[in-house]
Amino acid sequence: MAKRNNEQISIADALKEFVETNKLETGLDKVNVADAWANLMGNGVNNYTTSVKLERNTLYVQLSSSVLREELSYGKEKIMTMLNEELGKDLIKKLILR
Template structure:
């Protein structure tokens, strides 16, 4: 049961407390990573992306083009850095292209 505070709190503080108390951050990270992938990679890559899944700190991306997969494999660390910067925190440490 949530505790009741008599002092005024901002909505962002209340939501953050709710997310922390219900351990929802990992689920929110999964959604945020999918949105960040779509935004950062653009339509060209998104047309060939079939699935984006975050499991702990590893991002699994399924691609329908082997040529694109090979091309993206050269810049894995740059992609990880761009996505983490977009998210504002270190969520991804490893990228697996399938």
């Protein structure tokens, strides 16, 4: 049973504490990375994106277009920087386009 605090805290602080207590941060990071990819890349790239997976510090993106994969491979560093800025932390160290 979780301990009960008598002081009043905000909902944001309570949720943050819940995530830390139950070690849910890695799962939330996986979801947040997929959302950040969708937001940053737009509809054109998302139409050809079949899956986005984060494993450790590597982001695996599966694309259905080889031409798009080649084009995105030229800007891997910029894509990683943009995604890390969107997430607010340095989470992605390597990007693999499949």
